[in-house]
Amino acid sequence: MQAPSKTSHDVIIVGGAMYGSSVAWWLSRNPDFGGSILVVERDPTYEFSSTSHTNSCIRQQFSNEVNIRISQFGAEFIHNFKELMADDDAPDIPLQSYGYMYLADNEGFAANLREQQKVQAALGAGTKFMTKEEIAQDYPFYNLDDIIGGNHNLIDEGYFDGGTIFDWWRRKARAQGAEYVHNEVKAITRNAAETQVESVTLATGEVIACGTLINCSGPSAAITAAMAGIALPVEPRKRYTFIFDAAAPLDRDLPLTIDPSGVHMRTDGQYYLAGCPPDDDPAVAYDDFIFDHSLWEQKVWPALATRVPAFETIKLINAWVGHYAFNTFDQNAIVGPHVEMSNFIFVNGFSGHGLQQSPAFGRAVSEWITYGAYRSIDINAFGYDRIVEQRSFLEKAVI
Ligand SMILES: Cc1cc2nc3c(=O)[nH]c(=O)nc-3n(C[C@H](O)[C@H](O)[C@H](O)COP(=O)(O)OP(=O)(O)OC[C@H]3O[C@@H](n4cnc5c(N)ncnc54)[C@H](O)[C@@H]3O)c2cc1C
CATH class of the missing domain: 3.50.50.60 (FAD/NAD(P)-binding domain)
Structure with missing residues (x-):
């Protein structure tokens, strides 16, 4: 020290x-x-x-106006990063805009998504409410049997470094x-x-x-x-991340999909990423990073294979647990x-x-x-x- x-x-x-x-x-x-x-x-x-x-x-799909504006500035900052660093050695930071896809499996949540779409669109966000048929057309790899519709935005929403x-x-x-x-x-x-x-x-x-x-x-x-x-x-809460390889990769980017099961998944370069909270989500000790290996087999993989049948054959290649600073x-x-x-x-x-x-x-x-x-x-x-x-x-x- x-x-x-x-x-x-x-x-x-x-x-x-x-x-x-x-x-x-x-x-x-x-x-x-x-x-x-x-x-x-x-x-x-x-x-x-x-x-x-x-x-x-990064996403613009928030429920509060000010959170939307904050992320819009985040995207602007990413786009202007090199210039802001005022350094020839600074890199450009690409923003891979494959969007978030919030999927609704009930009318109440679908109504919520429609409401939020209006708030986001009024501030200039590209969020669109998509019907099940529209989602199926753009992303044929999803199993949408239980889905009513979803919110999706392809502008300034996705991954950045x-x-x-x-x-x-x-x-x-x-x-x-x-x-x-x-x-x-x-x-x-x-x-x-x-x-x-x-x-x-x-x-x-x-x-x-x-x-x-x-x-x-x-x-x-x-x-x-x-x-x-x-x-x-504010307390530490565990959040799990899994990186996996698919035997039959999808033919287009997988949006950051917020699945009703509580699992999220997205494209991650040549691989895919999934994440979730544990089912029981207590505050943990500041130094507790013990990994629950049962989550992958019991929760994450079944949810992935249900939503995207091509993910029936996948191989886990990396995983970690981190802490959110969670405002209770x-x-x-x-x-x-x-x-x-x-x-x-x-x-x-x-x-x-x-x-x-x-x-x-x-x-x-x-x-x-x-x-x-x-x-x-x-x-x-x-x-x-x-x-x-x-x-x-x-x-x-x-x-
Ligand atoms: C699994 C996971 C996925 C996430 N995904 C996203 C995402 O997709 N998009 C997004 O926007 N955000 C995401 N986040 C959230 C984001 O990563 C955090 O909000 C952000 O990194 C918080 O940064 P921080 O500096 O507040 O905290 P930290 O990165 O935790 O840094 C706090 C620092 O304080 C130091 N410290 C603590 N106490 C002391 C002390 N007494 N004296 C000296 N040093 C001290 C620690 O050592 C640490 O380095 C994710 C977080 C997790 C865990």
Whole structure:
């Protein structure tokens, strides 16, 4: 572990993965900010982070307008990535737009999808409600016996390489002056009135004073908040991913299909990817990555073979389990300052859609710190005040 170069920083970011690095990059490139940034990361291999276990997809099919706008900015960011990095060595990041396909097997869910399609289309998203016959025509490989229809969008919806964005954010944030240290925040000290964070104590013993503290600690966010005496309804939940090969590959891309069984599946280069939560979905320990091998045989493969009969003959080639930072209150992100301790900023609770939201929320948080207001997208609806007031801001489209 390393000690930071200074005993005081304007901004300390706890956790240097996707969100810590997004905020560090946005802040450090803004000439109006001008302060110092320390990013404290306890595991520079990022082995157990959500970021390293992601499926890296982006969609516009959300139930809340602001979540749709946030992902639309995510797509814009991906398209402009090379230019934004201002570096000849930066790559283009393709967005493979095979779309999400939400399948409905009952009238209630189909009505929901129709409602959401209207909200999304009003904001310019390409979502279309497709009847069973239309789906069968475009994607003849599905078994649609139990399906009424589905929502599908082929514009700016699919896979992108979030890992490369993360690498470049980290590299560029450093080049722009942010200091990254391999260390762990063990304690947070507040002032006597408990209205401000004053400092953090690191695993190596140093006490570092801070102007603003940003909680980017992913599934460990509640532990970090508790260090400042704050209750945060975010917990680690296991999510499984399986990569498989098909003996008879499909003749076109498999959209990211949200199957009524709770299993999702999509094209993954020459292979296919499937994922699901466990049937019983409790909070787990922060270091519990024990894999349930029965899921593949008992849940995932049967669901795949039922929906796509060609997947009767498949071979599992890789699998992993990662943690969502799951917001148990309303399944939406919690972003912004604490109500009374205004220099404690939450960037937490992204469940399974945090990667795509990281450009917009990183920018928003940097605006808040620099200007005291959100300038691009108003993300006040995600504030911690709703938790205090028990006012939910439910996102229905959580995978
Ligand atoms: C299986 C799976 C599939 C997903 N698929 C998608 C998808 O398709 N699309 C999408 O948009 N999103 C997806 N997500 C969600 C997305 O990956 C996450 O929302 C995002 O990576 C969260 O990033 P983060 O920086 O908040 O958290 P993390 O990546 O978990 O990073 C938190 C960091 O904080 C560090 N840390 C914690 N506590 C401390 C401390 N006290 N001191 C120092 N460091 C600390 C940790 O070591 C870690 O590196 C998926 C997630 C999973 C698990």
